[in-house]
Amino acid sequence: MAAADTRAVVLRTHPYSESTVIARLLTEDFGVRSVIAKGARRPKSRFGALLEPFTDGRIQVRFRDDRDLHTLAGFDVGRSRQGIGRSLRAFAGASLLAEILLRTGTEDPHPDLYAAVITCYDALTDGSEPDAVALGGIWSTLSVLGFAPRTDQCIRCGRDIDPGEETGFDPAGGGVACATCRPRGRRLDGVFRRELDALCGSGGRIEALDDPRLHRELLRAHLIAQVDQDRPFRSLDLFLDSPA
Amino acid sequence: MSAIDDLTAELARLPGVGRKTALRLTYHLIKAPAEHAERLARAVIAVRERVHPCEVCGNLTEDDPCAICRSERRDRTLVCVVEDAADVGAVERTGEYRGLYHVLGGRLAPLDGIGPDELNVLPLLDRVKEGDVAEVVIATNPSVEGEATAVYLQKLLRPLGVTTTRIGRGLPVGGDLEYADGVTIAEALHNRRRLE
Ligand SMILES: [Zn+2]
Ligand SMILES: [Zn+2]
Numbered sequence: 001m002a003a004a005d006t007r008a009v010v011l012r013t014h015p016y017s018e019s020t021v022i023a024r025l026l027t028e029d030f031g032v033r034s035v036i037a038k039g040a041r042r043p044k045s046r047f048g049a050l051l052e053p054f055t056d057g058r059i060q061v062r063f064r065d066d067r068d069l070h071t072l073a074g075f076d077v078g079r080s081r082q083g084i085g086r087s088l089r090a091f092a093g094a095s096l097l098a099e100i101l102l103r104t105g106t107e108d109p110h111p112d113l114y115a116a117v118i119t120c121y122d123a124l125t126d127g128s129e130p131d132a133v134a135l136g137g138i139w140s141t142l143s144v145l146g147f148a149p150r151t152d153q154c155i156r157c158g159r160d161i162d163p164g165e166e167t168g169f170d171p172a173g174g175g176v177a178c179a180t181c182r183p184r185g186r187r188l189d190g191v192f193r194r195e196l197d198a199l200c201g202s203g204g205r206i207e208a209l210d211d212p213r214l215h216r217e218l219l220r221a222h223l224i225a226q227v228d229q230d231r232p233f234r235s236l237d238l239f240l241d242s243p244a
Numbered sequence: 245m246s247a248i249d250d251l252t253a254e255l256a257r258l259p260g261v262g263r264k265t266a267l268r269l270t271y272h273l274i275k276a277p278a279e280h281a282e283r284l285a286r287a288v289i290a291v292r293e294r295v296h297p298c299e300v301c302g303n304l305t306e307d308d309p310c311a312i313c314r315s316e317r318r319d320r321t322l323v324c325v326v327e328d329a330a331d332v333g334a335v336e337r338t339g340e341y342r343g344l345y346h347v348l349g350g351r352l353a354p355l356d357g358i359g360p361d362e363l364n365v366l367p368l369l370d371r372v373k374e375g376d377v378a379e380v381v382i383a384t385n386p387s388v389e390g391e392a393t394a395v396y397l398q399k400l401l402r403p404l405g406v407t408t409t410r411i412g413r414g415l416p417v418g419g420d421l422e423y424a425d426g427v428t429i430a431e432a433l434h435n436r437r438r439l440e
Contacts, residue, residue: 012355018260041420052387053355085391088399095354102355235354243399 003060003073006030009117010055011098015041023051023072024102025059028114032105035061035072047075054081054094054121083125088242090124093134096235097121097141104145104227116141131212132199134239135219139199147226148200150175151193157181164190169218171225186214216240248274297329300371302347302364304329312336312345319343321378324433325368325397327351327385331421335383338430343381346371351384351393360396368397372404379407381436385421386411398439409436 006029013023021040025033040047050057051072060074084090097120101113120137124130142148153160155173157180166189168182169175176188188196195209196218209215220236245253248270255266273281297303298310305311312318312332322343326332332345349364371377382397384390398408412435421429 014356052389054388082386082388082391085388086395088392088395091352091388091392091395092354099355234357238352238354238359242396 003062004030005058005060007078007114008033008056008059009114009121010051010053011102012053013051021051022069026101026105026114026117027059027061028111029109030061030063031107031110032101033061033070033107034068035059035070037072037075040072047072050077050080051075053098054084054125055079056081056118056121079122079125081121081125083127084121087124087127087130088238089134090127090130092235092238092242093130093138094121094124096233096239097134097138099233099235100138100141100223100227103231103233104147110144113141113144116144129208131216132207132209135209135212135215136199138219139196140201142222142227143200147174147222149196149222151197154178154181161193162190163194166190167193169221171221174222174226186218188218297347297349300367301345302329302349302367303332303345317342320376322381323368323371323377323379324381324383326383326421327390327393328422331383334421334424335429335433338433340430340433343379346380348384348393351387351389352396353389363393365397365400369400369404372401372406377406379409381409381411381433382439383411383421383433387420394439408439410439411436 006027008025008027011024011026011032013021016022016036019039019041021037023035023037025035027033037047037051039045040051055077057078058076059072062071062073064070084094097117101117116137120133120141123133123137139148151161154167154177155170155175156177159178161167161176161178165179166187167176167178168185169188170177170182176193191210192214195215199215216239220240223233223236251273252263252266252270255261255269256263261269273284294306295304298305298308298313300309300313303310303312319342323346324335324341324343325346325348326335327348327350329347332347335341346368347364350358350362352358352360352363372380380401382394384393394410401408411432
């Protein structure tokens with residue numbers, strides 16, 4: 001059977017045997033897939049020893065209809081993202097994004113999703129503002145996947161929110177709630193909401209944030225309420241607590 | 245399940261051993277003199293009973309502390325941090341390194357559930373606080389996870405006033421220390437750089 005050719009980014013790898021690696025990839029044309037890479041752990045592997053998280057490139061893959069594990073026939077590295085390892089915040093953010101993709105991914109082609117992820121990983125590799133860049137990458141990916149929070153109207157009563165007014169946040173409802181509907185909880189001012197909107201539409205390119213800690217906590221609440229389905233994200237702790 | 249199936253299944257669980265090889269090994273053990281099989285069985289049990297992580301450095305040993313930690317001839321001001329005990333062997337084989345070791349027991353890998361708390365880090369900080377250590381050489385793998393682990397360690401070590409270095413060029417990017425040849429590791433040790 002002929003090998004299919006597509007762009008892909010490595011989300012996770014684990015050793016399968018002494019020489020073989022199983023990699024989970026986000027592909028541009030076939031969504032999230034698992035592939036087996038024979039010989040990938042040998043020092044002179046044809047996969048160039050770069051089959052590791054966040055590296056992207058062109059892959060050739062032989063799909064097997066009867067199973068979920070396909071065979072990686074070739075991998076031409078586009079960009080290695082070793083640089084992500086030089087910042088803990090960048091590394092934790094990139095890992096959390098990978099985990100979200102593995103959790104929500106389907107096998108459908110999704111060029112917009114692929115583009116959002118590559119933009120984020122590129123920006124994290126380039127190294128400036130890893131806090132804002134990681135949050136931007138994750139929020140814009142969630143938006144592409146249909147998990148964006150509602151910020152223009154109250155999630156409870158539907159009333160339009162004034163740009164300047166203080167609101168609460170309702171994680172279970174998936175958006176902001178006006179002072180009348182949700183007087184308790186953390187307060188979000190207009191600046192914070194504008195930053196959140198910018199993060200959701202940023203594709204990972206954004207200026208420094210006013211209160212990155214509050215942004216990380218809000219993302220955490222949103223992920224737990226909207227995405228994790230009672231299986232906690234393993235990267236979340238490092239993302240919340242890693243020293244800058 | 246027959247005894248043959250049983251042993252074959254156990255052997256096939258070993259890394260690098262497929263079903264066919266496992267069956268071949270099983271038949272070999274059946275045909276070989278009985279004491280061969282008994283020696284193998286005793287050796288497997290002994291290795292599990294006697295070998296454990298060194299209480300000081302985490303290297304695998306039968307004695308506590310291990311031979312490297314006890315040696316008078318090692319440079320006690322130098323500690324090389326590696327991911328796994330197998331990496332100690334890889335660095336030792338170069339014959340170029342005369343300091344001590346510290347085995348982390350892995351690297352930061354959030355998706356595998358390995359965070360800072362899962363690594364053997366606090367004993368390393370205690371060793372440095374005791375005061376003899378002048379330099380910590382971080383020899384985690386040259387992978388994105390190994391790099392992040394190095395950055396994490398450096399953040400913890402810097403306030404303790406110890407020089408922190410990272411092994412340098414020579415290792416293939418994305419590679420694994422355990423599989424690198426001695427010359428390459430020696431070169432990487434020689435080219436270690438100071439972490440700022
Ligand atoms: Zn309302
Ligand atoms: Zn020891």
